[in-house]
Amino acid sequence: MSDQKMATASLLIDNEHVRVTRFDFAPEAQTGWHRHEHDYVITAISDLKMRREEPGGELREVSIAAGEAYFRNEGVEHNVINIQDGPISFVEVELKRR
Numbered sequence: 001m002s003d004q005k006m007a008t009a010s011l012l013i014d015n016e017h018v019r020v021t022r023f024d025f026a027p028e029a030q031t032g033w034h035r036h037e038h039d040y041v042i043t044a045i046s047d048l049k050m051r052r053e054e055p056g057g058e059l060r061e062v063s064i065a066a067g068e069a070y071f072r073n074e075g076v077e078h079n080v081i082n083i084q085d086g087p088i089s090f091v092e093v094e095l096k097r098r
Contacts, residue, residue, distance in 0.1 A: 025082035
């Protein structure tokens with residue numbers, strides 16, 4: 001059994017157009033490895049300081065201010081980890097194709 005802390009994902013909307021999920025991370029919590037099946041937008045609820053683990057062992061630190069957003073194309077594969085001393089939260093909107 002793993003002792004890794006996992007982020008909490010709360011599904012807010014899931015229909016034929018979008019999937020909206022809120023992610024809440026305690027310090028050191030992570031999403032686990034996943035691949036995005038859709039284009040998506042992340043909007044920071046709190047200030048974010050995260051580490052992204054990417055294929056091939058690459059690590060990136062990302063900081064995003066509360067209220068800021070970014071877009072990524074489908075196919076992104078990564079694990080996201082909270083590297084702040086306190087909790088962080090963001091909302092992810094996946095854009096489904098019709």
